[in-house]
């Protein structure tokens with residue numbers, strides 16, 4: 001279990017974001033794991049605690065911070081942006097996640 | 112900007128298949144920082160070796176590309192050229208390389224001198240291979256000579272194909288024993304018995320591409336998001352690709368799989384048969400069934416009913432236990448009559464699912480303008496009426512003409528990477544021989560003797576099936592098994608009723624202490640704590656092997672690196688033990704060992720006669736003869752005389768499986784080309800994946816829907832009426848909750864490999880008991896509290912969670928079984944489906960109290 005109280009400080013973008021953030025997780029000053037390193041092809045883990053987030057919100061909860069819209073390609077300064085190959089046609093401008101990428105935790109577990 | 116759900120979920124209009132064809136999925140694995148930045152960590156000089164592989168873990172059977180450098184794996188990425196996964200993996204696959212590098216890999220044989228140390232972490236000492244092999248072989252030979260009913264091998268749906276084949280050959284032809292069974296008995300047996308009863312062939316007709324083609328998904332007792340992650344990604348991708356695609360989740364609890372469902376039909380445990388029967392009844396009563404399909408293809412039956420439950424050890428031999436397989440033909444009208452009591456209202460009353468929702472699902476099946484795909488896993492199979500529930504799902508598909516058609520079918524998903532390829536196809540079950548053949552049938556024994564070059568009649572000694580898995584462990588616990596060898600499994604965590612099987616409630620611990628137990632393993636596990644000898648095994652790509660996945664796809668994983676220390680290929684262990692046990696024995700006047708294995712093993716040299724590739728190829732070619740009778744004149748004669756249709760499951764030459772990154776059988780030779788089959792029994796061009804040659808050879812081409820079930824008796828699969836009968840135990844004052852157990856995404860089965868991967872362990876470090884918040888309130892417990900879960904079988908302690916991966920309704924709790932420190936199976940019942948002998952892991956009645 002990932003423990004520790006989360007401090008949420010995120011710029012809120014729209015109603016869905018507010019819902020997404022209510023469950024915590026995408027915190028700029030939440031404790032981050034610094035010791036994560038990856039081999040080739042290993043999808044990044046979630047370095048900040050996101051306990052219960054996916055369970056509660058599903059993929060929109062991830063997209064809320066890591067996904068793109070017309071304003072920005074991700075919504076929080078500290079949230080890594082989804083790479084373009086996660087979007088339809090490999091293009092961020094579609095603002096639509098490529099179908100087989102829709103289940104975020106299938107590849108990106110809690111770090 | 113408002114971020115709407117629609118914006119997010121709107122389809123990637125690019126279908127998975129076309130993306131793969133266009134190479135888009137070729138970049139799927141490359142989402143790590145290293146890969147995307149181009150700094151892959153691979154030396155530019157290219158001194159790495161890339162090999163083709165298939166994931167070690169679940170039944171999805173994802174293809175992987177394995178990269179090694181300096182004798183160590185450096186990456187495992189999705190293989191875009193594998194037709195099952197097309198570049199997709201889940202987190203277990205991506206982090207698979209790390210599973211080989213736990214600090215405590217077993218690298219030397221171990222022996223236990225003092226049996227009283229069993230069940231502790233101590234007591235094992237290092238030994239030489241010579242000493243360990245001599246000991247294991249002498250115990251096996253001693254038992255074999257004294258009373259061969261007291262020896263057993265417990266194998267696995269994770270055992271690679273050629274090893275499974277060689278093990279079955281040694282056990283069945285070498286020892287003339289049927290006391291061999293795989294852990295697939297715990298996950299697939301109900302599906303297998305269903306297939307055999309209904310189709311007389313053990314195989315799904317469809318393939319994973321059905322997921323990309325269907326319009327409506329119906330998941331029955333299947334938490335694919337956790338247990339079949341790659342296939343669930345394909346399911347959600349299909350949903351995202353078309354707003355009109357629908358998903359109905361028929362389940363006892365909300366799971367991550369329910370999240371993609373448009374409607375969740377949450378039923379009271381065990382009542383799924385009533386729901387399925389109500390749908391079938393609705394279709395008939397309202398004249399919504401496909402008359403042409405029924406007329407052309409289906410025969411109707413009913414079987415023994417009121418079959419009770421297998422609480423007692425003597426159940427199989429009881430009056431009712433002996434008759435559970437009996438069926439008789441009935442007319443369609445009689446079938447309809449049997450279903451008539453299953454009104455929507457009756458099913459609603461039993462199941463708790465609103466009648467309107469059941470009717471809606473029935474209408475979905477009735478609507479022939481849309482394709483419907485049923486998918487199911489352990490909720491259906493691990494069921495006290497698991498075989499019956501398999502029947503009931505097929506009944507609906509038969510009535511609506513939805514079977515063996517692209518996107519329109521019923522698909523039983525397998526749990527393990529080679530449950531199909533090994534456990535089922537090469538015959539490591541106690542009643543089977545390779546290629547669907549049965550020990551009980553004389554022509555099947557004759558055919559096997561021909562392929563194995565045994566004297567005619569030699570296998571008559573194994574006419575009677577041996578001990579199935581639960582019987583094996585029940586007998587062991589009573590002191591009736593003197594020798595057990597287990598490989599590719601961790602029975603001390605995965606078996607039900609462990610309180611009994613580990614002798615925890617038993618003062619003298621007779622069975623488990625007295626039996627000589629040999630465990631082949633890669634890491635110390637709870638099973639090795641009960642072993643008298645531990646044989647350190649090469650893991651996954653430390654040797655060459657092959658798996659057969661849930662869609663009939665056989666795929667090879669090449670050897671990429673050497674095993675650590677003195678760890679050895681399981682096949683070498685088998686050869687060395689077989690050579691010792693069979694020393695001085697003859698078959699038909701010839702040396703027994705050489706008759707069975709002389710083509711691949713030189714017993715004097717204590718080594719194989721060729722490289723691993725050559726050995727695998729040689730054993731494969733021998734096994735392939737079962738499905739290519741033309742390769743053996745005597746077998747060919749028996750095949751023709753007995754109408755065995757052995758070519759119906761034709762396999763290709765070994766090397767093609769590497770070149771083509773896996774092939775789905777039957778693989779047909781056309782003008783020197785080997786063409787796989789995706790849609791079995793469905794007529795159409797072979798080059799497009801249809802079963803053109805099979806239908807042309809054995810079937811009929813002018814039947815409804817263009818399908819022909821040529822392997823079934825009279826070319827007609829059976830719709831068998833099965834009534835609702837209640838669960839083995841219902842909640843009571845003493846045990847008021849149902850306990851359900853299963854897998855979660857990050858951990859494979861008992862966690863012996865995935866818990867040694869830091870990334871996976873951190874993500875899911877402990878097993879939690881998911882409890883409904885209202886039940887928590889009633890019990891006076893909250894998140895994080897420890898509770899004791901007790902059944903009439905045993906108890907375990909576990910922490911409570913109301914925010915876990917599953918959200919059970921009141922009265923049901925869920926706990927995964929991966930954590931040996933929690934050991935949920937101490938309390939799980941070993942009651943099994945009377946037909947398939949598969950235990951019901953989903954419905955143990957328990958009490959819960961705070962500790």
Ligand code: SF4
Nearest residue numbers: 166169173201204341
């Ligand atoms: S565990 Fe299953 S879904 Fe995940 S990569 Fe392996 S085979 Fe694929």
